Amino acid sequence: MSSALTLYSYWRSSAAYRVRIALNLKQLDYDLKIVHLVRDGGEQHSEAFHALNPQELVPVLMHGQRIVRQSLAIMEYLEETFPDHPIMPATxxxxxxxxxxxxxxxxxxxxxxxxxxxxxxxxxxxxxxxxxxxxxxxxxxxxxxxxxxxxxxxxxxxxxxxxxxxxxxxxxxxxxxxxxxxxxxxxxxxxxxxxxxxxxxxxxxxxxxxxxxxxxxxxxxxx
Amino acid sequence: MSSALTLYSYWRSSAAYRVRIALNLKQLDYDLKIVHLVRDGGEQHSEAFHALNPQELVPVLMHGQRIVRQSLAIMEYLEETFPDHPIMPATxxxxxxxxxxxxxxxxxxxxxxxxxxxxxxxxxxxxxxxxxxxxxxxxxxxxxxxxxxxxxxxxxxxxxxxxxxxxxxxxxxxxxxxxxxxxxxxxxxxxxxxxxxxxxxxxxxxxxxxxxxxxxxxxxxxx
Missing domain, CATH: 1.20.1050.10 (Glutathione S-transferase Yfyf (Class Pi); Chain A, domain 2)
Incomplete structure (x- = not known):
């Protein structure tokens, strides 16, 4: 069975890189889906990806059927949903x-x-x-x-x-x-x-x- | 006695405007300090303000002696510190x-x-x-x-x-x-x-x- 977390990412996207670090720090397994930001004018502008994120930007996190957009919102969501291995301080x-x-x-x-x-x-x-x-x-x-x-x-x-x-x-x-x-x-x-x-x-x-x-x-x- | 909250603001700064709304929604009293962003090359570049915020941007919130920078961080801080009249949803x-x-x-x-x-x-x-x-x-x-x-x-x-x-x-x-x-x-x-x-x-x-x-x-x- 595939992981409940899927990250839409591109290797050179620095916002996606943030979330990859956060997922690793929190020791969460995730599936990676690549959105090639340059090839064919950019896959982020495809109809399929637009439906996932009208901003046409990576990263996007899927948690089951839930869509979470914006790297900082994703990291806060991970912290609240999976409190182990915190990436935010206590006060x-x-x-x-x-x-x-x-x-x-x-x-x-x-x-x-x-x-x-x-x-x-x-x-x-x-x-x-x-x-x-x-x-x-x-x-x-x-x-x-x-x-x-x-x-x-x-x-x-x-x-x-x-x-x-x-x-x-x-x-x-x-x-x-x-x-x-x-x-x-x-x-x-x-x-x-x-x-x-x-x-x-x-x-x-x-x-x-x-x-x-x-x-x-x-x-x-x-x- | 002055309020424990002081906001460094400029009328036209949209980041300061965000925090003014948040403070009002949370019904928190605050003192306003004006940082004129245009006059004399911009008061945000003064030595005194640089010491408060090396980014030389408004807003800055002082809570007593504590300095909080960045409008979104300020709003999250207000929400965590003064939970009444929430400006974030429950889940x-x-x-x-x-x-x-x-x-x-x-x-x-x-x-x-x-x-x-x-x-x-x-x-x-x-x-x-x-x-x-x-x-x-x-x-x-x-x-x-x-x-x-x-x-x-x-x-x-x-x-x-x-x-x-x-x-x-x-x-x-x-x-x-x-x-x-x-x-x-x-x-x-x-x-x-x-x-x-x-x-x-x-x-x-x-x-x-x-x-x-x-x-x-x-x-x-x-x-």
Missing amino acids: ARDRARVRGLALAVACDIHPLNNLRVLQFLEHDWNVPQPERDAWVKRWINTGFSAIEDMLRDNPSTGDYCEGDIPSVADCCLIPQVYNARRFAIDIDQYPTIARIEANCLASEPFDKARPENQPDAPGSGDS | ARDRARVRGLALAVACDIHPLNNLRVLQFLEHDWNVPQPERDAWVKRWINTGFSAIEDMLRDNPSTGDYCEGDIPSVADCCLIPQVYNARRFAIDIDQYPTIARIEANCLASEPFDKARPENQPDAPGSGDS
């Missing part, structure tokens, strides 16, 4: 800090640099590659600079963003660091982020979730 | 739906159109006004079209986004509709959104939170 204060860090990535960095926006800049505005790269770097550096301050200046920061247990904040941060490296941003400018990234990537739940370890990654035989 | 399933709708605004519409991005397009890229307006409309219409589908096709939608009690989803949607109207978007294209907006604006918690009813709005004598 309202600490949860607020974790959510604040997660949203600093999910609202103020990632949406400016995701595929549909870069496609718009390229095809609708004919923005040349160097300017598009500068755009991406601008918003990542603005965001990382603030996040570095918030991590460095707070005694709650530990091996991970909040204490010594990985949380939703790390689930958001690590995929964003992956994107930053794709755009050749020097992460050593942000020593606390770099330290947390190293801690995360050394652990199996993060490693298994990496884009290059997905079945649809180029070279995996399924792309 | 994990319904909360996931509310968060999914809220994040469809807060991640996939608003960040593309906020002040710092429009300033970048104007000053760094010299994008002319008509193209900047088209950019704003593009992301609002893309987002509203999906949100309209998600609201219209779901029996959980009631007088408000989720049933007949306003939630965090409405707190996010209504400020985004306000922005859409500023850019002359025809909201009647989205009949479910238009109906929910009318219901919300007819109630005092939403009305009191409106930009034009803020003390720093032009014509209020404090701007």
Whole structure:
């Protein structure tokens, strides 16, 4: 029998990467359905996927027949539905800090640099590659600079963003660091982020979730 | 004695508008501190405000000495800390739906159109006004079209986004509709959104939170 959890994912989607980490941290089995975001104009724009998510974005989580959309909503849903192996801290204060860090990535960095926006800049505005790269770097550096301050200046920061247990904040941060490296941003400018990234990537739940370890990654035989 | 809650706000900030609605729905008194986002290059970039929020964005909530950043994290914090007059539904399933709708605004519409991005397009890229307006409309219409589908096709939608009690989803949607109207978007294209907006604006918690009813709005004598 197939797992009750199915994740619609794409190897390079950083929002899907967040949820893969969360599922692994919570030790939940899941089926993976690949939505190829580039091939044939993007499978996310197909009628079948639109019915699942009118936003035409991944990830989507199916829990039985239930559809859950938006990576942060999915992670909160997993936490509430499967409380073992928590990815949120125990107090309202600490949860607020974790959510604040997660949203600093999910609202103020990632949406400016995701595929549909870069496609718009390229095809609708004919923005040349160097300017598009500068755009991406601008918003990542603005965001990382603030996040570095918030991590460095707070005694709650530990091996991970909040204490010594990985949380939703790390689930958001690590995929964003992956994107930053794709755009050749020097992460050593942000020593606390770099330290947390190293801690995360050394652990199996993060490693298994990496884009290059997905079945649809180029070279995996399924792309 | 001053209230234990202080909101750093600007009348036209749609993220601050969300939190004003939430505070009103929860019947919480709060002190308002105005951060003028335009005057003198933007008070959010001052050293004093940077210390409060390295992201240099409003809103920020102070609860006593505790700093809470990011509008969605603030609303979740308020809900957990002051459970009376809930702004989140009772089940994990319904909360996931509310968060999914809220994040469809807060991640996939608003960040593309906020002040710092429009300033970048104007000053760094010299994008002319008509193209900047088209950019704003593009992301609002893309987002509203999906949100309209998600609201219209779901029996959980009631007088408000989720049933007949306003939630965090409405707190996010209504400020985004306000922005859409500023850019002359025809909201009647989205009949479910238009109906929910009318219901919300007819109630005092939403009305009191409106930009034009803020003390720093032009014509209020404090701007």
